[in-house]
Amino acid sequence: RNFKTDYLKKIHSQWILAMQCGWTLMV
Numbered sequence: 001r002n003f004k005t006d007y008l009k010k011i012h013s014q015w016i017l018a019m020q021c022g023w024t025l026m027v
Helices: 003-026
Strands: none
Touching: none
């Protein structure tokens, strides 16, 4: 298993959620 890839995927998904929440709050 490539833990680095899983870690990056998790961080990326959380970042996407954070961006979506941020845009929602801004709008």
